[in-house]
Amino acid sequence: MPKQIHLAAHFPGVNNTTVWSDPEAGSHIEFASFVKLAQTAERAKFDFFFLAEGLRLREQGGKIYDLDVVGRPDTFTVLAALAAVTTHLGLAGTINSTFNEPYEVARQFASLDHLSAGRAAWNVVTSWDAFTGENFRRGGFLAEKDRYSRATQFLDTAKELFASWPADAVAASPSEGVFLRDASAGTFAHRDDHFDIAGRFNVPRSPQGRPVILQAGDSDAGREFAAATADAIFSRHGTLAEGQAFYADVKGRLAKYGRERDELLVLPAATFVLGDTEDEAQERARIVRRQQVSGATAIKFLEQLWNRDLSAYDPDGPLPEIDPDVSDDHIARGRASVRMHRDPIAVANEWRARAEAEKLSIRELIIEVTGRQSFIGTPSSVAASVNELVQADASDGFILVPHVTPGGLDEFADRVVPLLQERGVFRTEYAGPTLRDHLGLKAPR
Amino acid sequence: MTHLAVALDGAGWHPAAWRLPSARPSDLFTAAYWADLVREAERGKLDFVTIEDGLGPRSPEGRTDRVEGRLDAVLIAARVAPLTSRIGLVPTATVTHTEPFHISKAIATLDYVSTGRAGWRVQVSARPEEAAHFGRRTLPALDEVGVKELFDEAADYVEVVRRLWDSWEDDAEIRDAATGRFIDRDKLHYIDFDGKYFSVKGPSITPRPPQGQPLVTALAHADIPYAFAAGSADLVHVTPADADDAKRIVAKVDSLPHVFADLVVFLEDTEQAARDAKARLDELDGSAYTSDSVIFTGTPAQLADLLLSWEQAGITGFRLRPGRLPADLEAITRGLVPELQARGAFRRDYEATTLRGLLGLPRPANRYRQEAPVA
Incomplete structure (x- = not known):
């Protein structure tokens, strides 16, 4: 069986890739737009839906940047709502390890995993800037050099909390009069350079054990963090040569952490423009670029x-x-x-x-x-390119970023996905209920 | 017309309620359980549900014969929002250890995903074991000074959340093709809050929610929290012992448009059956259940009598805490509600599409809105 492709749908971001001026462009904040894109992704059997996050509005020259889409929802809240209108699609949220605390984030992700019956994923990002810190109680408290040590310790702490309830801790047995099999379920104590916390975690173990962990940093520290802790890495290296080099580099780092090559998926971000002919696709791509810039x-x-x-x-x-x-x-x-x-x-x-x-x-x-589209062509040539990059180990799939909200994924779902399915490189049905099942990841150790 | 809410928590408010044959103790951590409860409340045309929450275990003493564990209430509310269409959703969220910036956008987003049905029950945490889960602060001693400090901080927190909700004017998104501007940045506002406990710059990353200001509620039992609620909330939950006590409490919070009385309820077809039901649960638990609020045991008609008598004391609505879930919720929606409707005291259908609308509250003007100068 050929290597299987993984696909995710990125909700169009607050940057100039997103073309808000397109006549088809809808709301970036109404829930209906999120429902539409998520349901399209699920109809096309995508692995997961992805939300980015930025915790302060961007500024340029001391003023709020007004040329791109501005405004987004709270990540956890919109993902929990999407769990109600989808059944299999993974729900991935970007959550910052600097301006949050492990106890709260762990219970939000464990809750999301329960409420979606095992479909939660966490893209762990770090930031340190005092600019974003002005929106938070602690302000800009973290030095740039400490951001990965805090992220690592944050994630380690959260993993302890996720694992703090034994899988069979909840008996809920009225006949025995026993709700909890283990009176100490959730007990934890964690002390390191960044955290000194102890007590009891109050969310029982979630269906996936813990959310799938994604990581997006590209620096050496970021790659090392991913190799040590992540289930998938969201990269920016989508071309054949760059992708292969990145792929070999991060997969090569796994062994020292006692991990197999298939325990970390490499998923570059990718954009696309389709046409009935190559010329038409190129012309559409040119128009989109002029809209974007x-x-x-x-x-x-x-x-x-x-x-x-x-x-x-x-x-x-x-x-x-x-x-x-x-x-x-x-x-x-x-x-x-x-x-x-x-x-x-x-x-x-x-x-x-x-x-x-x-x-x-x-x-x-x-x-x-800036930002030329990753895939430009007919559905058949795009399907061939996507597959070629995956089979050549430049990636394990792609996180697709449509440029129009919310219908920007429709054409890919309707015209490219069936061709990938015909080639036998993309699922026609979900094999299991959880995101971990879709990604072929084993239960967390 | 009276207003009705139910307070959802675990398998009900009695600690042994999970052991009843009608309970669903294995489902407490599933979406289906919460969706079923909220849909039942919506069938009864209730104004809203609240969902309890906390940042620590329910019973720190580690009993194994009671429900332990809970899911994040904001996320439960968001999960059921697309499955309901009229009922208000009021999750509890703690202020003491969390970020106002995060809560503001979470409740705003709940308002988006529910198209205008979001609220927030503000909770102050004075529990040392919850503080230890964050490791960031030592709580003050819980004397009057310390309690005042926690509530002063909560008031600042709510102020920040409210300013962030207003930090985008409703028409800030302009999509002006001629100038290439997506927003009119003059209609986005730094909130520049700088208080004793924290400072927050703003604006929010989330545009102003559909209700403008989602409903803010707080539970209060004493003068400091009454003052906090009167200054910060739209609706206060109180726990009067009787109608006279209700009158006394209402006088302390009479600046608020809504004062809701909390009652724990065990409802059966006869008063004796209701008393027996509670007694049987007390026996299972090994202790008599007590509460900060009145515990009512009786028939729906008797409860209707009581509620209407408290309304005479100035109470505008009730938050009923079902002793047993789903049993007492169903007794409310299928027993109490028809009883009140027959007396002309409760709506027969939803008359508004937003939570503020159901409570007769207008959509507030934006505090940052600059009226255009009159020519």
Whole structure:
């Protein structure tokens, strides 16, 4: 049997990949939009639904960033509600280990796992910035260097809590008059650099034992964290060569933790544009890119590298001759991408050279250097590409990011999934009730 | 017209209720159990259900003959929201160890997934074992000063939650193709709360919920919590001993539009049967069940008489705590409710689509809204 593909549906995010100006674009906050996308994913037998999270609205130049979708629901609450309108689909939420506490998060995930009968997943992310911290009681309390140690200890603590009830602790036997078989069920004590807590966890062991753990960090520390603790890794390396290198790297780290290669799935994020012909798909992709990168958005992207107010520049004109400001105080806040440019002047020079050689305006350049779609083509060529990447060990599947809410997954579900099923590389029915079943993961140790 | 709510908790409020043949002790941690209960309450046209919660074990002493464990109440409410359409959903959430930013968006999201039926019962935790689950603070001594401090903190917390709900104006999302702007950022507001216990910047990441301000409730038994409820909540749950006591309590919280009395109820066809039912449970548990509220044992008609007499004292509604689930819930929806309807004292059908609407409360104006200057 060929290697099986895993697919997840990412609710369109609060960034410029999401095209809110499309005539088909619906609400990003009404529950009906979440229901529609989740039910489409379940109809297509996807492994899980995925929600990202950001705990402070993004700002640029000291003002709330207004060009992209803004606003999102509370992760746990919307996932619990989605459990009522789906039956098999996994429900994955991104929850921060810096601005939460293990006891509360563990009981929320254990509750979600009970209420969804075994479909919960936790994408563990870390942040440290004082900017986000301003929304929380503790403020920006964590040093950047400590964020993975807190995340590791947070997750270790949560795992202790998930395991603190023996599987058979609840007897609920009226005839014996025994509700609890074990009076000490839930007892825990945990002390490390970040946590000093003890007592009794108050949610019985959940159907999956604990939620499926996802991890999204790409740094060396992030990869090590994933290899040590995660069930799946949400990566950004979707091309063949990059994907294979990343795949080999993280799978290679598993052995030292006594883990098998199939105990950690690699699931890159991917976008797609379909067409009846290759030409039509390319043309649609070009239109989508122009929707994603308006003139105003292009200037804002350029400002993130330049770290300067560039509002006076014409997006249809040439790149600025002035160099980026390399001081620390960064113009854009609340974005994962802000620290991507380690050497802004070198990148700026590269962009200017490319714009000159290819005769590109600011907007055209930004369209080229940011977020080209992962899969562009006919349903059959996209199905072939998806399968090829998985069979070549560039990934174990993909977390698909539609660019239109909530109908953006329909075409993939209707036209690409059946072709993957025909090839025998994607399920036609769910094999079991839990997300762990869909992902082929063993019960947690 | 009276208002009715039920307080859902485990297998009912009597600690031995789970042992009855009508109970479903094996289902307490399943979605189906909670969905069935809330749908039953909705069939009875009740205003809302509350769902109890806590950040620690129910019985710290470790008894094995009582229900232990509970699911997160906000998530239970969210799980049943799509399966119901009119009844209000009021989960309990603790303020003492949690983040106002998280609770604000959780209740706002409950309001979205229920299209305007969310509430929140604010709970202060003074239990040292719950504090030890967080390891972040030592609770004050529970003298008057310490209690005041916990409730002052709760008041700040509710203020932050309420400001965050208002931090987006209703028409902040503009999707203006001409300028490429998704929102009008002038209609998003930093809340800039800076108090004695914490500071929160805002705005929320979640737009203003459908009700504008979801219903905030609190249970109160003494002057400090009465003052907290009067200043922070829309509805207070109180535990009068009788009609005179109700009158006395109502005077302390008369700034609130709603004062709901709590009663534990055991309902049977005869008064004797109800008393026997409770006595049998007391025997199973090995002790007589007591409560902070009145424990009513009797028939639905007798309960109707009592409720209507308390209404004369200024009580606007009741939160009934079923001694046994689902039995006493069904006795409420199928016995008490028809009794009250026959007396013209309770709705025959839902007259509003939001929880605030059911309680006759308007959708509040946004505190940050700047009226356009008059030309």
